[in-house]
Amino acid sequence: MSEKQNSIMLVDGMALLFRGFFATAFRGNFMKTSKGLPTNGVYQFMRYFLDAVDKFTPSHVICCWDMGSKTFRTELYNDYKGNRSEPPEELIPQFELIKEVVDAFDIPNVGLENFEADDCIGTLARQHATDIDVLILTGDQDILQLVDDGISVAIMRKGIGNYEVFEKDTFPGQKGIQPKQIVDLKGLMGDTSDNYPGVKGIGEKTALKLIQEYGTIEQIIESINKLPKGVQKKIRDNMDMLQLSRQLAEIKCDISVKCSLEDAAWHYDKRIVESKFRDLELGNLVKLVN
Known part of the structure; x- marks a missing residue:
C-alpha cells in the first residue's frame, strides 16, 4: 500500500x-x-x-x-x-x-x-x-x-x-471504553434522542460499569448470575429490547x-x-x- x-x-x-x-x-x-x-x-x-x-x-x-x-x-x-x-x-x-x-x-x-x-x-x-x-x-x-x-x-x-x-x-482515556463498545453501551442504556429504551432501569453509569467489567453484551449475559440481583432481573425482563436496542445503535x-x-x-x-x-x-x- x-x-x-x-x-x-x-x-x-x-x-x-x-x-x-x-x-x-x-x-x-x-x-x-x-x-x-x-x-x-x-x-x-x-x-x-x-x-x-x-x-x-x-x-x-x-x-x-x-x-x-x-x-x-x-x-x-x-x-x-x-x-x-x-x-x-x-x-x-x-x-x-x-x-x-x-x-x-x-x-x-x-x-x-x-x-x-x-x-x-x-x-x-x-x-x-x-x-x-x-x-x-x-x-x-x-x-x-x-x-x-x-x-x-x-x-x-x-x-x-x-x-x-x-x-x-x-x-479509552476520553471515554473509558473502546469505540466499538459504544454499540453495547447504547444497547444497555438506550438512547433518549433516538427514542429506544435499552434495558429499563439501567442508566449510563451502570451500563458503563458493566461494559468496562465484561466487555460485551454477550459476555454480560454469559455472566448474568454474577451480577447484582436487581441488575439480573432488569436484563432478564428486557432481553428482547436489549438485543433490539443494540441492533438500532449499530451503524x-x-x-x-x-x-x-x-x-x-x-x-x-x-x-x-x-x-x-x-x-x-x-x-x-x-x-x-x-
Whole structure:
C-alpha cells in the first residue's frame, strides 16, 4: 500500500444543518431572501463547514445526508426517533437548498434510501481508511463507534471553532471504553434522542460499569448470575429490547454507497460559489471563500 496522502473529511450534513438552524432560529433570526426564502440554516452550516475545512485542511470532502425519516431502523422498531417533532416550516426548504450550495462547491452529496447518513459515513469511512486518513465531522456522539485505525471523529462543541477530536489511541482515556463498545453501551442504556429504551432501569453509569467489567453484551449475559440481583432481573425482563436496542445503535458499514477519491477532491470554482451565495443573498459568506 502506498503512503497515505492527506485526509478525507466526511461531513454529517444533517447534524450541521440542524445545529446551524437552531443556533440561529432560537433568537428568531431566520434570515430570508427578498423572495421570502429562509436561509439561516444554510448560512450557519457554511460557517461551521468552512471553519472545519480551515482547521483540518482536508484534501477531499464528501457530505452525507439522511434520505427521509423512514429507514430499516423504523421497520425494526416503529417508535425509533418517534419522539421527534416535524421539522419547523422554515427549515424544510433548506434541506434541498443546502445540497445546492454543497454542489456549488463541487462536493459530492451522498445518501441512500432506507439508511441514515451515519450508515453512509460508516461505509465510506471503511472504504477509504486503507488509503487515506478519514476525519468525520459531526455533532452526534453515536458516530464515535466508528473511531478506528485511520478514522477519527471531530465532535462539534458549542460555538464555532470548538471541536473535541477522538482518535483510536486516545479514545479509552476520553471515554473509558473502546469505540466499538459504544454499540453495547447504547444497547444497555438506550438512547433518549433516538427514542429506544435499552434495558429499563439501567442508566449510563451502570451500563458503563458493566461494559468496562465484561466487555460485551454477550459476555454480560454469559455472566448474568454474577451480577447484582436487581441488575439480573432488569436484563432478564428486557432481553428482547436489549438485543433490539443494540441492533438500532449499530451503524452499518457495508451499504451500497461509493464515492471515489477523485470525485471527492476538494477544489471549487470560486465564481460558481460566489454566484450561489449572491443568489441566496448571503454576500457576507463570500469573504470566507478563498
